[in-house]
Amino acid sequence: MIEPVALGNFFLFFFDAALVILAAFCYAVLYALGRLQGKKPYLAAAVVSYGILAMATAALAVLGNLNGMWRILAGLLLVGYGLAPLLIWRLCVATHETEVD
Numbered sequence: 001m002i003e004p005v006a007l008g009n010f011f012l013f014f015f016d017a018a019l020v021i022l023a024a025f026c027y028a029v030l031y032a033l034g035r036l037q038g039k040k041p042y043l044a045a046a047v048v049s050y051g052i053l054a055m056a057t058a059a060l061a062v063l064g065n066l067n068g069m070w071r072i073l074a075g076l077l078l079v080g081y082g083l084a085p086l087l088i089w090r091l092c093v094a095t096h097e098t099e100v101d
Helices: 007-037 040-063 069-096
Strands: none
Touching (some): 007 069, 040 069
16 A cells, blocks of 8 residues: 655645645735736736646645546646636626726
8 A cells, every 4th residue: 555645755745735725825815916906026926826836736746646536636726726816806807897986
């Protein structure tokens, strides 16, 4: 039986999982700030955060000994993390476009 995470990689896996959460949070917040304020540097930082998220997700798949369908699931989750802020932004704009200040 294969260990899900080698004991020597446990702390690295733990911190990498935390990095996935932090990078996803930064991506969503920076994207929203960039769209709200119309500033390109925020959007550029959001792209960098998503790159960090992608690298951390790939490292998590390797450290967690994910194979086969689990790696596909990790990829799908990464796509979901990428699309969620975009779709939520569009939903918010569509919901509030009839409001008057």
